[in-house]
Amino acid sequence: MESLHASFKKEEVYQWACKDYHEANSAQFSYIEGFYNSRRIISADGYLTPDKKEQLVS
Structure with missing residues (x-):
């Protein structure tokens, strides 16, 4: 699970900012x-x- 979180943060979260909760949830x-x-x-x-x-x- 930690690997998933680390990968998600590096490959998605740090690349762009979401405008709201729904956009973040969809991403x-x-x-x-x-x-x-x-x-x-x-x-x-x-x-x-x-x-x-x-x-x-x-």
Whole structure:
């Protein structure tokens, strides 16, 4: 979880400022569902994306 927070801050939060809560919430959702879970590989999980790892476990 700490890795997710660190990545999110470096790759999203520090890049631009949100105008309001809804814009920040939308940016967070887009980052997690659109990039982090589907395309970003995690070395601790055998270099799989979180989505692929979940598919293997299910």
